Amino acid sequence: MDIISVKSLSKNFQIPEKQPGIKGTIQHFFSRKVKNVQAVDQLDFSIGEGEIVGFIGSNGAGKTTTLKMLCGLIKPTSGSINIAGYQPIRRKKNFLRQITLVMGQKQQLIWDLPPMDSLKVNAAVYGIPEQESIRRIKELASMLELGPELTRPVRKLSLGQRMKAELLASLLHRPSVLFLDEPTLGLDINAQIRVRDFLMEYNKQFGATILLTSHYMGDIKKLCKRVLLIHQGKLFYDGLLAKLSDQLSPCRCVKIELVEPRPIESFLEFGDIINYDGQLIKVLIHKSKLAENLSKLLNLFPVKDLEVTDPPIEELIGKLLQEGSFK
């Protein structure tokens, strides 16, 4: 059953434009020019209950704007959103009790007080009975490996500890729909892993639906089977992450380790060489010619090791976003 349903969702912003210098400043003061920017353009997708979906795209692609519309922070220019039977922009209390938005580096915790103070307020705001809130804090703190940090001022915590405390504060009311915008931004690798594991555990334990944006493909690979790829406000791809590489590239990455070095020219006929150091060559070979070229390679050169993989998804997405379209 779909818990999130988005139809023809669009958002336009009017951005003021100003030329540099005194002349530009005076012109801007007397007659303000605004540019209409289409941040989100006719998005259509739906997400089932308990699904974890990755929402990927470059900076300015429209991910955060979409998340803000989904949680009711900003009003769509057109289109409709239905989340668990609610229209987010109406911001009904029962809707707000079911969702949460976590934004990396943005915080709801009170900077000069320990997280426990903010948690106490959150528990009261959501009407969670005192004993129950203590139980939930303990449970979530243990999942997030938080302990004494909860009684230290937020400003004294490391970025990772702060992010984990933010997650705890955002999930205390046990939301069933989580919008996560770069939840691992700036975290070291251990903290990233801890946050990912926690999200996985939370999803399993409470059956929560998660829509996650991240620039770290590690987050997406670990958590999401399905991804939505957005570029310049438009939805490029909606499907399994595993099939995304097929859509993005008709090639396979072949890594060959030779017994002895050979010149680069010997490999040009097989495909695009993405890495070469004499003895170790990485070449992208078109799927239609894969079998033929592999047997040719094995016949022509003494090969020590050979590996065929999908091209790295990060590189494919990066290339796609750079080129702006599928080839």
Added chain:
Amino acid sequence: MNIFKSYLITIQKKIRLPIALISTQYSLMLEYRAEIILWAVSGILPLIMLSIWREAEISAKLGLSTEWLNRYFISAFIVRQFTAVWVMVSFEEDNLEGRLSPFLLQPLMPFWRYFSSHIAEQISRLPIVFGMLLVVFIFTPNSIWFPGIDRIILFLISLFLAFCLRFLLHWLFSMVCFWNDRASAIERLLLIPYLFLTGLVAPLETFPEPIRNLALLTPFPYILSFPAKILSGHDVNLINGFMAILFWSILLVTLGYIFWKKGLKHYSGMGA
């Protein structure tokens, strides 16, 4: 007994949120002890005005005795301390820095967060104001007066209502943030009527009658002059005063609600 217990539980549930909000904000205020002392000290304008008016010849001409002036300006000082409002600045900062978004995503109108933070600040300011009053009374023992229990109770009610009125006025103008990023500029604009029409710089009695009558049609006199006169024991029309507060409060709540709803449609989730 069971009914009493269930009433108690209901009351506990009802007051849990305000207590949690105020106590957390109070803890936060105590983190900024020095700032609170400075803010309290910066509110001594009525005491400065007292010293000016005591020396001014016009006071005698208007029949305002030293005792009258002492009581009025000391009362004005107390009222000013407990009606300080900075919601426009906080709201603008939260809007620009993206802190408003998490507030908007919780099932609690952000109004109550700002309101409770003001109440917490007033509580933390209480001992400092008492200390300052003690100093004033030590140096001018002839200005000590006891207005009577009935006046004190009426004063406390009018003081709280005056604070609410000023808060609602500033809250309404905070909504400008939804259309313009720099709404706090309006606070500077509000400062002029606040200084003159509330009776902070000069008691309303010193105004020419037409201007005084005009001032009484605005909400400003009820923010300072009205509660100050109740405490100082001077003549004041209680019914008119409380009715005016009620009228302005209803109007400001209604306008605040309308502009809040309209403003949210313009909210761009800046910085978040």
